[in-house]
Amino acid sequence: MAKRDEKAITPQSEDYSQWYQDIVLRAELADYSPVKGCMVIRPNGYALWENLQKALDGMFKATGHVNAYFPLFIPMSFLSKEAEHVEGFAKECAVVTHHRLGADPAGGVRPDPDSELEEPLVIRPTSETVMYAMYSKWIKSYRDLPLLLNQWANVVRWEMRTRLFLRTTEFLWQEGHTAHATHEEAWDEVVRILDIYTRFSEEYLAVPVLKGVKSESEKFAGALKTTCIEAMMQDGKALQAGTSHDLGQNFAKAFDVKFQDEKGEWQYCWQTSWGVSTRLIGALIMAHSDDQGLVVPPKMAATHAVIVPIYKDETGRARVMEAAASLKARLAAAGLGVVLDDRDTVSPGFKYNEWELKGVPVRLEIGPRDVEQGACIAVPRVPTRPLREGERRQKESLPLDGAAEHLQSLLNDLQKALFARALKFREEHTYRIDDYAQFQRDIEKGGFFWAHWCGSSACEDRVKEETKATIRCIPFDGETEPGKCLACGGASDRRVVWARAY
């Protein structure tokens, strides 16, 4: 049997999970670190995170939010202050117990026994507690409201099984935390943020999402209500792509976050929190990539195009390289990320494969004849139109004159095509279902299942246990419709969305 090519990507159809890992490692997006459960985000992956930060941060600021930074450490006792929160978060945490290393009599170093902390510190799994302890100090009057803060930070939730970007002990995220004078204002904020997440996911990641509310069992520990966006991956599984929580006054009461209203009376604040994480990079990868490698939507790409010069001899080389360099300069001047792959040591075909693997949105091939004709050949990573008879790859002639505008237009088409393809995929894998036995069979092939639910946790638990599917959300856009619960047959007035999830 032929030895497996170590550098080949496992086909998606053969082993989806291995396919995903191959892409992350081979496109050099991330790597396993020497610390169990923690990943290293490599430059190609971090560039995606930087673009995400830039886009989302701009949206947050445009809606009046400002950034701040709160401590990594949370006193252990803080986690216990809100009753539900302690249940949800005081579990798989990294606990700091000592503040010094000293020589180990047995050799090497060890935690210095004399440096044990009076109260252990927990590495933040999320920052409600430590932030609201400060809010309690800062907020005095209705004039201090709304308080609209966000923080970009690392958080830690101990994980035994790692999946790069999707499940790691440490991950990067943003967490917004706001305080308001009324519940109505707080709810408006919850929805405003969910709309921002939706816009970001659909316009930048090119990933369509369902918006909705979580069931009781899936909501954030300590919240009144959790809203979320849910995306479908290419294996038909759901991925929660962002959450926005209505915290009510639960934390305000636990942390004494109060304000004097216009009448001089003390009231508890109404609060929200919301976040997205490096998970979204996993969503981007899983939603668009293929067996050739990564696919990056142009709006998320640091490198928009790679120029591959093609020539046979030195004379050709000189002319082509000159045109390629001038093309690169023109595209860069227009603000596009562009790489000129001028390596002499590998063939054009090798370069094509490598840049496809890395997901660069458009390849620009330029040879002597192209130079003569004042054009180059643009090959989008994924077709932006149906392929013609006999066409294996979409190839467009791109005039060197006005190249930046032409390329931008092709990138826009590609961005739209990726979203349309993902939306079509989701529609083709979305089902209305009323029969539980059939659901139990169909769930195996993945997809979103709109089914009735009586509202009881017992039914939710049973379906989860029997099928591994959970209620992803009670969609905002769902229509009222009488029906019978998928599990127990009890009365239901609307369908909810079930799926297996990451």
Place this chain on the structure above:
Amino acid sequence: MAKRDEKAITPQSEDYSQWYQDIVLRAELADYSPVKGCMVIRPNGYALWENLQKALDGMFKATGHVNAYFPLFIPMSFLSKEAEHVEGFAKECAVVTHHRLGADPAGGVRPDPDSELEEPLVIRPTSETVMYAMYSKWIKSYRDLPLLLNQWANVVRWEMRTRLFLRTTEFLWQEGHTAHATHEEAWDEVVRILDIYTRFSEEYLAVPVLKGVKSESEKFAGALKTTCIEAMMQDGKALQAGTSHDLGQNFAKAFDVKFQDEKGEWQYCWQTSWGVSTRLIGALIMAHSDDQGLVVPPKMAATHAVIVPIYKDETGRARVMEAAASLKARLAAAGLGVVLDDRDTVSPGFKYNEWELKGVPVRLEIGPRDVEQGACIAVPRVPTRPLREGERRQKESLPLDGAAEHLQSLLNDLQKALFARALKFREEHTYRIDDYAQFQRDIEKGGFFWAHWCGSSACEDRVKEETKATIRCIPFDGETEPGKCLACGGASDRRVVWARAY
């Protein structure tokens, strides 16, 4: 005796350290957190950090560096791999020993005894070790070099005495880590980065710096050589504003970071590391601020100007507010950060004080007569020219027509004036000194002292013990000159810079 105004800023001359703390707290730059040694960076302070990040990140990228992210945790044993490094860093560290909390039989929660880690994890005090373990895996060939990575991250070094921004257990920084094929290339990188730090400090922070090399006792643990930039604060003390280390092959040997050269032979890489931290925000504050509050150099300001409308009656109000809103829109459209303080509840004088406290570079006063004349009054936070006879504050008439250009020009003048003032201050507090007894007296009033040094650690230690002054750097720009060591009288061929430091 009159009760001290809680909101007043302690004069610098009365208590410099209290003055600094008052400014940080009252300008809402940072606050003490419930976690000992850790600060909260509030939005006003974080905005300064964001501007620093943006400027420096741009300079790093323009010189070929890319960002990545490495784990927060470092296996304890890693710190011991480089002999000097363990001495320098395996001390005041936060040590994670457990990964779960559980119910405490005595009530509340506690670290679950069953979750003790086999090997404790240290929160990164700096990331050489965990990063180079990855470099060892990634670097195979000379083609993989140079590797030019940077990371923006939080780090932890346990501190007992906190000073906001200047000394905190957790702080934010960037750490660059590069690997090269030759020592010469690595040294060029060390200098390139020190030049970037210098440019940033002088052009953005408006803080002049001395560039030089650290003595053996002050160099980074594990480096061949540490270069640094040193700034002077208004109390005459030095503040190390950035370091760039030539690591030689020390870490490469400890972590097996090797490459095959063009001849196919294995060589150890030559490495560098370099960083600046939230300390620089402390430097900005201490270099420019005064008894009225914070002073922010325009290039670091998120808000460049505040518009304060002035009126006596409703008719006046309507006209002034219309002009003020239009002015704000014009300035904002030009990319300037501008706030219109339209509060009716406080007087213009109150507003002046508040915005001066917060360090906004320019105040724009606009009243009915100004509107008539198509102008407003611009008041820079610090004069950009000598005040005229009888002038208490510099006030410039700023035409509303072309307001953005006029304001930008005033901001440029202010940026230059702040740098010039800081440079003049440093020059006035820089001394050449040859007599140790006089040095011991003069060091009390602060300043930089250029004095001869024989090069021995014994002399350095003695001076430090007797005067609390250290060698800040052996300046690059210093001239060769025969002389006698300040401490022992031994032969010396150049002066070094001594000062007390933060």
